[in-house]
Amino acid sequence: MARVEFTNPFRCEGAWLRGAIHVHTTASDGLLSPEQALIAYKARGYDFVVIADHWRLTPVDDVAPSVGIIAIPGEELSVGRSLAGTSMHVVAVGLSEELSRERASGWDAQRAIDAVREGGGEALIAHPSWSDLCFADLLGLEGYLGVEVYNTNCDVSAGKGWSWSQWLGLLSSGKLVYGVAADDAHWGSGEHSRLDAFGGWVLVKAGSADADSVLRALRSGMFYSSTGPEILDVEVRGDEVVVRTSPVRAVTFLSREGHGRRYEAVSGGALTEVRHGLSGRERFVVVACEDWSGRVAWTNPMRVLPD
Ligand SMILES: [Zn+2]
Ligand SMILES: [Zn+2]
Known part of the structure; x- marks a missing residue:
């Protein structure tokens, strides 16, 4: 948690x-x-x-x-x-x-x-x-x-x-x-x-x-900051983060060491909503949404603490 x-x-x-x-x-x-x-x-x-x-x-x-x-x-x-x-x-x-x-x-x-x-x-x-x-x-x-x-x-x-x-x-x-x-x-x-x-x-x-x-x-x-994509919503529900964005090729939950996760659109699709469960070991999370031209939108850091 x-x-x-x-x-x-x-x-x-x-x-x-x-x-x-x-x-x-x-x-x-x-x-x-x-x-x-x-x-x-x-x-x-x-x-x-x-x-x-x-x-x-x-x-x-x-x-x-x-x-x-x-x-x-x-x-x-x-x-x-x-x-x-x-x-x-x-x-x-x-x-x-x-x-x-x-x-x-x-x-x-x-x-x-x-x-x-x-x-x-x-x-x-x-x-x-x-x-x-x-x-x-x-x-x-x-x-x-x-x-x-x-x-x-x-x-x-x-x-x-x-x-x-x-x-x-x-x-x-x-x-x-x-x-x-x-x-x-x-x-x-x-x-x-x-x-x-x-x-x-x-x-x-x-x-x-x-x-x-x-x-x-x-x-x-x-x-939040961007070089292209638009972040439409970020919701924190307990230990889950839900992100909605303009269509992108990848959404990354950046964190300490390997505690984050990258989600990529596969087989020509696009991501517009991603849900990610937190383990409590992240310390921080930044959500970065990247389009097909390498342009990125990102949130400010969330502090994550073990429950
Ligand atoms: Zn300068
Ligand atoms: Zn300057």
């Missing part, structure tokens, strides 16, 4: 809002102005955008209302040194005061996370694989909301978009941080690469359509 602790966005009141959580503009090294970036996301059906320019808290209040999209102020900081000797990028979401490069001189990642939270924001660890981070780099850090499990720009520009191993290492170690999908859009695309936008997003279940409600939902884990 198992006992499950899960903040379940599929079983609470509110509306789903689709958002891009890490976007650059001409205020740093992006190619679109803040207004152009918001218009582009609005045209693709997004409800909110976090503008996170490098070392710049880009003003968004003057442009967002006319575009008709929720804009959340953010910033991206590059600080510290990883075990590989690289710097660590921290995305601040919902920041109220700019953190300048000068002020952050000499900061390590923990100091940056603390400063983001002191400034009213939440911190995400950007693109662990692109930064050559291992989960040990992140295990000792406290107070961050989660990690980017997928980053579109790092995928299309360097083939280092996915960071499953870093996230699963943290979860297996008992650190149940959230895992998000982000674009990190800079709006460039070369001859042999696709645009680094609209490739990874979060869907938050928010009480109302405003920045404060989105932030509250992010803080409490009331969201």
Whole structure:
């Protein structure tokens, strides 16, 4: 038998809002102005955008209302040194005061996370694989909301978009941080690469359509992330988890060591509903739904305890 602790966005009141959580503009090294970036996301059906320019808290209040999209102020900081000797990028979401490069001189990642939270924001660890981070780099850090499990720009520009191993290492170690999908859009695309936008997003279940409600939902884990598929429902019934999804080729219950399980559609079929019984030895479960193009939607972690 198992006992499950899960903040379940599929079983609470509110509306789903689709958002891009890490976007650059001409205020740093992006190619679109803040207004152009918001218009582009609005045209693709997004409800909110976090503008996170490098070392710049880009003003968004003057442009967002006319575009008709929720804009959340953010910033991206590059600080510290990883075990590989690289710097660590921290995305601040919902920041109220700019953190300048000068002020952050000499900061390590923990100091940056603390400063983001002191400034009213939440911190995400950007693109662990692109930064050559291992989960040990992140295990000792406290107070961050989660990690980017997928980053579109790092995928299309360097083939280092996915960071499953870093996230699963943290979860297996008992650190149940959230895992998000982000674009990190800079709006460039070369001859042999696709645009680094609209490739990874979060869907938050928010009480109302405003920045404060989105932030509250992010803080409490009331969201899931996707690069394609749609998760329609997750139900926890005792020690059984039932997942309904848009048609996919595989549904995986990721867990510690080999305590999870992968279900695949066989002989040309598709999966739209999977039931999985928990043993109580999992410690955590993340449900990942993968389509035929390798695009994935995943939940935040459920904590599983022996009953
Ligand atoms: Zn970065
Ligand atoms: Zn970035």
